[in-house]
Amino acid sequence: MTEPIAFIDLQAQRRRLGDRLENAMARVLDHGRMILGPEVDALEEKLCDFSGAAHAITCANGTDAIVLALMAEGIGPGDVVFVPAFTFIATAEAPAQLGATPYFVDVDEQSFNIDPHRLDQAIDNAKANGLKPRAVIAVDLFGQPADYPTLRSITKRHDLVLIADAAQGFGGAIHGKRVGSFGTFTTTSFFPAKPLGGFGDGGAIFTDDADKAELLRSLRAHGKGNDRYDNVRIGLNSRLDTLQAAILLEKLSIFEDELAARDRVAERYSRALAPGLTTPALGPGRRSSWAQYTLRHPERDRMMAALKGEGVPSAIYYPRPLNRQAGYKTFPLAPSGVPVSERLSGEVFSLPMHPYLKPAVQDRIIDAVMSALLIRKPKVGIEYAFVM
Numbered sequence: 001m002t003e004p005i006a007f008i009d010l011q012a013q014r015r016r017l018g019d020r021l022e023n024a025m026a027r028v029l030d031h032g033r034m035i036l037g038p039e040v041d042a043l044e045e046k047l048c049d050f051s052g053a054a055h056a057i058t059c060a061n062g063t064d065a066i067v068l069a070l071m072a073e074g075i076g077p078g079d080v081v082f083v084p085a086f087t088f089i090a091t092a093e094a095p096a097q098l099g100a101t102p103y104f105v106d107v108d109e110q111s112f113n114i115d116p117h118r119l120d121q122a123i124d125n126a127k128a129n130g131l132k133p134r135a136v137i138a139v140d141l142f143g144q145p146a147d148y149p150t151l152r153s154i155t156k157r158h159d160l161v162l163i164a165d166a167a168q169g170f171g172g173a174i175h176g177k178r179v180g181s182f183g184t185f186t187t188t189s190f191f192p193a194k195p196l197g198g199f200g201d202g203g204a205i206f207t208d209d210a211d212k213a214e215l216l217r218s219l220r221a222h223g224k225g226n227d228r229y230d231n232v233r234i235g236l237n238s239r240l241d242t243l244q245a246a247i248l249l250e251k252l253s254i255f256e257d258e259l260a261a262r263d264r265v266a267e268r269y270s271r272a273l274a275p276g277l278t279t280p281a282l283g284p285g286r287r288s289s290w291a292q293y294t295l296r297h298p299e300r301d302r303m304m305a306a307l308k309g310e311g312v313p314s315a316i317y318y319p320r321p322l323n324r325q326a327g328y329k330t331f332p333l334a335p336s337g338v339p340v341s342e343r344l345s346g347e348v349f350s351l352p353m354h355p356y357l358k359p360a361v362q363d364r365i366i367d368a369v370m371s372a373l374l375i376r377k378p379k380v381g382i383e384y385a386f387v388m
């Protein structure tokens, strides 16, 4: 029997790190400083080294990271925050939690990231309707950095805050410059399945602004002032556990190597699958952290069923655009709608992707995808032809 294929194989990473994870956790249990212990400071320093950002402030999760960035700008009721319609819910949930209004913008068909041209139109549209634009949250969907050079010129022109939601894109780069300083704030998540994941929840905010960094440190700890019982503002309880920091320090030490391995896996997929399918397109100078390897097919469900039949797991990120989520239906979007997001949510599916995917296993996945492409369409009876 062939071994089952993991969508993300965290045990392979654990085996590679050997005793280092257990030893790191044991050290924390020994010193006992479970909240904001020394490993948290050490991790924040290492995250700055890695990303090139001047300040890294860890927090409880990637959703709070966005909430904290918005709070640091005083964004709340009456303020509009532009978000892509095709992303994980947290991107819109963060402004909504603060009483601000998420405004859904369509994405680019190739990169799956927020479409700068549509964003520009949406900002004008919001202003024309008497709304008050304050910020843009761009997302590095599936690992590819958003079009920050263009987004920056737009947010500058309209005097808006740019937040980079790099929950999936941490580790990515544009022309060699790492994700971490493209927005006023960059946020990320250490959820276990993210490219840099812990063994639980975690997140971080990056900024080059020293005053904002200090404000964020206060906001994540109940709005503390000089000491923990001096509360100068309304904040959150949103800190990264020392245990998670200790684990993440070990994982960060092999992250660059894992990113290179992800590149190899993605290249191998694309080389084999490009003759039959639309494979992920990277923009000029873009490096993806390959949080997901995502394909499109008009008969997605049939493709996924065929893969399942061959023992190949696949997943849908994301099955509906945010404007169609029950809790978010009342928020504004462009009069022309979000047609690309609608189409993508009906066609995308993601293949197993992690740094420890062995070539032999990857070949099984590739074979399964290619034979699924050849299966006869039941109703129309047309063979799915592909050029070799």
Ligand SMILES: *Cc1c(COP(=O)(O)O)cnc(C)c1O
Pocket: 061, 062, 063, 064, 087, 088, 090, 091, 139, 165, 167, 168, 188, 189, 190, 191, 201, 202, 203
């Ligand atoms: C995972 C994710 C988040 C939220 O991260 P959590 O740590 O799960 O709160 C935010 N945005 C995007 C795009 C994500 O993929």
